[in-house]
Amino acid sequence: MTYESQKVAIKYFVISAVFFGLQVILGLLLAAKYVWPDPLIGLLPFNTARAIHTNLLVVWLLFGFMGGAYYIVPEESGTELYSTKLANLQFWLLLIGGLVAVIGFLFGWTAGRPLLELPVELKWAIVVIALIFIFNIFMTMIRTKKWTAIQGMLLGGIVMLAVMWLFGIPFFKNLTLDYYYWWWVVHLWVEGAFELIAAAIMAFVLLKLTGVERQVIEKWLYIEVGLVLITGIIGTGHHYYWIGTPEYWLWWGGIFSAMEPLPILFMVFDTLNHVRHRKLEVKNRLALYWAVGCAIFHFIGAGVWGVIHTLPQVNRWTHGTQVTTSHGHMAFFGAYAMLVLTIVYFALPRLKGLEQFNQKKGFWAFWITTTSMMVMGLAFGAAGLIQSYFQRGLGIDFLTVQGFMRPWIIGVFYTGIAFLIGTLVYVLDVIGLATKESS
């Protein structure tokens, strides 16, 4: 840590971890509802629990990204943050907003659109919070003497995040147009804005961990993010096959999304390459493990799992089944959850001035969460294949097929318990590090 104001990131990291834990607990409840209908149906019916599960994910990732940005930007720009006060204010607003949303869901205060359940008032509140954040980051960056690609990419990602969010705010009368623009938020976040932010954060971590020249790292940053956007923007079309939009999207979506794994594959190669040609001795092996693991899991979960059911001929049968759940879990964990954990394990010890720290808990969390998520993803995938075959292929009744899938969902539940244990180890580790007296 070089700048005092970077310390604001600590509280972002702690809340990010706590919400991660809560999200996983809700996930376990959802799995339990599939297996033994229907625990807690009166208090937390499936739809409410799912809204909380998915929104907590978004919020804890945002806390992680924002904490990461508040750590990275002063160091990249060579200056203190423009305003620590604003960063603190923005933290409390986001925390209160998140809590109000969760409590609101419990009482049925919802916009009723999957993943975008936040009521319109809270959606505008998020816009305000985002503006404060962008303003603070931007005002810090313009003090810089030399603009870097990492700064530009980070700022671009944050602005794109805020702009796409606006498309999720209005009420659409037409369900087809509703989903058309719904994907401008959901898809263009995860395969656009999030990728920009993630790539910038990862480039920064690799730069600091490995000591490879900035020129090389930033060149690859441009190539990879360029490919992500070239394939990803028109790749939105793979969500426009069956929602009432024209048939030509089967071609545009199919061809462009078939190329989507390419940039992710590049990321794996160049991450490994940077690590191999490192100029520094890596002291924080834990952060390195999360970084390399992130690249690999990102490729499996988002790249491979994404591409196999993105072809129209396959998607016709798998669309709207547990195959999507399998892909969703592995992609989000690999691409973004692991990315947040990478920056937390990189930045937190530095913020506390710890040259050395006990990495044992972090490694336990690494191996438990990655292994159990892999198995969980496969179990969801098996359930999804059964569903695609019997329900779509043979036309057997929905609930009857759910019965065939039950053994695999039981598998999801038990790997979910393992995953929760890994998550709790992480949460405790973060709290432990954050509350440690600086040496």
Add this chain to the structure above:
Amino acid sequence: MEKKAARNFFIWGTVICSAVFIWLTIDTHSTIPKRTNTDKLTDEVVMGKRVWHKYNCNDCHTILGIGAYYAPDMTKVYSSRGDTWLKQFLKNPDSPDPHRRKMPNQKLTDDEINKLIAFLKWVDAIDTNQWPPKPITVAKITGAPLEETAQILKGKNVYNQNRCDLCHRIGGQGGVIGPDLSHIGAKRDTSWLAQLIKNPKSINPVTQMPAYPQLSEDEVQALVSFLAGLK
């Protein structure tokens, strides 16, 4: 490749692809009126969509294949279930079987139910490029006669209103607790069926099937004609 070339690749690639995407979006908009029948998108349908949002239906059900996967897809529910069944079900979705996944009763008003059904009817007609796909095996799954007389139609309504499908299935649709009724007409005669419906225990003392004393003689006869036609 130099860093500068990489940067140009990034900028121009993004700009060109965004332009193509916006062009496709504009073209898509021009096809929406025909593909989604916007002339039939009445205020009632829009209010039905608001009901759909109000109860957060989409976080259990999928529609157009999007949403949560806990409950069946709603895209074609109007044509597969019909008005009567939907009304009955939305009024009282409780299942008699405690082991079965159940939909909580949302306590919808009649007005809300009508609007919601109007919305589902409109959704049913969206041109989805033939999704959901027809099953590969189009086996003869039910022996229902092609022509439905008034009596048979009435019987079908009795079947739907009393939600027999929670336990029984016809042509793969329905529950697994009771026997499959797809070809019941070939196995049992009308008097046997009538006797069973009125008093299941008189035929099988250990059966789990409840009696239906609330059915009138007329309704029983209609139901029996419907079932007898499944050969």
